[in-house]
Amino acid sequence: MTKRKPLSTVVADSLREKISSGELQPGIQLPTEAELGAQYDVSRTVVREAVARLRSEGLVVPHQGRGMFVNEAPVPRTFSIPDEALRTLPETIALLELRLSVEVEAAGLCAERRTEAEADNIRALMEQVDARHDDPSAIQIHYDYDFHLAIAKATRNEFIYAFLAYLRPIIVPRFQLGHVVATDVKEVYYARIHAEHRAIVDAIGKQDGRAARRAMRAHLANSLERVRALALAAGIDATDVDQQAAAAALFAELKRPPRAEG
Template identity: 35%
Template sequence: MRQEADRLSDRLAQRLARQITTGALQPGARLPTEQQLAQTHGISRTVVREAVHQLKSLSLVVSRQGSGVYVATAPAHQPLVFDPRVLGSVEAVVHVVEVRRVLEGEIAALAAERATRSQIAGMRRQLKAIDLAVAEGRDGVAEDLGFHRLIGEATGNPQFRLLLGFLEQYLREGMRITRGNEARRLDFMQAVQLEHRAVVDAIAARDPAAARRCAVDHILHGEQRLVEGGVIAGRRKKTSQPPSQGRPP
C-alpha cells in the first residue's frame, strides 16, 4: 500500500539522517547499496530509493555515478530535520497545521503576483485530479500535495519549492488523518475543494490579499474539520465561514 510505503521511507530516511548527523556515518562514507538496505530493514528497494531521495533533498548525501551514494561533506549549516516519530500524534498534527498557515498564506499571495497563465491552468487541472481521486475512492493526498506544490512553484522562488518538498514528507500523516475524517463526511470534501478553488480564483484574479486570506482560511477550516470530527480537541473558536458559493450546510 502506498501510504505504508511512504511511512516506511520516512522512517528509514530519519534513521539514516540521525546516523549522519550524529557522526555514526562519517562524511565521505559510502551508504550500503539499495539491495543491502532493503535486506537489512526488510523493505523494498522502491522504499529505499524514496528514503535516499529525501536525504538528497536535505543535502545529506550525494550520488556518484557508477560508484554509489555517499555521505556529503559536513554542511556549513545544520539541515532542518523534523522527527517523523512524533508526527502521528494529535499535537504534532496541530503544530504542522500552524506551520502551513504561516507559510502557505504568503506563498499564495506571491503566486497571485507571479503565476503564469499556464501555471494557473495547471492548478485547475490538479483540482480535477483531486476530484477524480475522491470519485475513485482514493484519499487524494498525493493529488492535494501536488496542488499545493504547484502554488509554491508559481511564486518563481525555488526556495519555496525546496521547502514545500521537504515538508511534504511530514505533512502526509496529518493530511491522512484529516482526509480519513473527511472521507466520512462528504460535505468536508466538498468544502475542501471549494476552498481550493477560491485560492486558485484569487490567484487568477491577481489579488494577493484575497489569495493569502483564502489560503489561510483553508488551513484554519482544515483544523476546524478535525475538531468537528472529534480527531482533535477544540483549540480556538470556530473560524469564519469559507467562500459561501456552494458551501454545504
C-alpha cells in the same frame, strides 16, 4: 501510549550521538555491519538503514573497498523532520500550522506573479483533484498537495517551492482522510474543500494577492480547526478506532454552511 521508535532510528540516533560526543572521531572507520548488528542486537538490514540515514546527513562517508568512515569535514546542521514524526494528531496539527505560515504568502505571491498558463494549469489541477471524491479510508488527508505545490511553483520563489516539495514525501502518506472524515459526510466534506479551493483559484485568476492570501488562510485554518477539534474529541493518545468514532460525531458540523471569512 507513546509509539516506539523503529530500530533503525534507535541505531542511527545512538551512532549520531557517538559522533557528536567524539566517541567516534572524524576519520575513524565504523564497525562492520555484523559488529553493529551484534552490538545493538539487530539485523543487518536495520544496520544498513541506520547507516544510510547517517550517510544522507553527511555524517559518514564510504571509502571504496574499505567500509564506512566518520566524515572528517564539518557538516552544517540542516532542517529535517524525523521519520517517526507526523504520525499522530499533535504532529499533524503542528504541520498544518507550519504550512499555514508558508502557504498563505505563497498564494499571494502566486496571484501576483503567475502566468496565464500557470493560472490555467492550477485551475485544471484543482478540477482534476476535486472531481475524484475518493473513499476517505483509502486516501491521504493531504490528497490535494499537488494543487498546493503548483501554487508554490508559480510564486517564482524557489525556496518556498523547494521547502514544500521537501515536505511532500514526509507528510502525504502519514494520515488517512478517513481518520477525520466520517463516510456519511464524505460528499459534503469534498464540496466544502472544493469551495475553498475555488476561492483560492478565483483570486489567483484575478491576480488579487490579498484575496488569494485570505482564501488560502481560510482553507488551511479550516483544516487546522477540524483536526484540532478531532484531537480534543479523541484524545492525544487515541487509537485509530477512537479517532474514527470521534470523527463520526464531530463532522456533523459539515452539514452547516461554511464559515464566512472576515
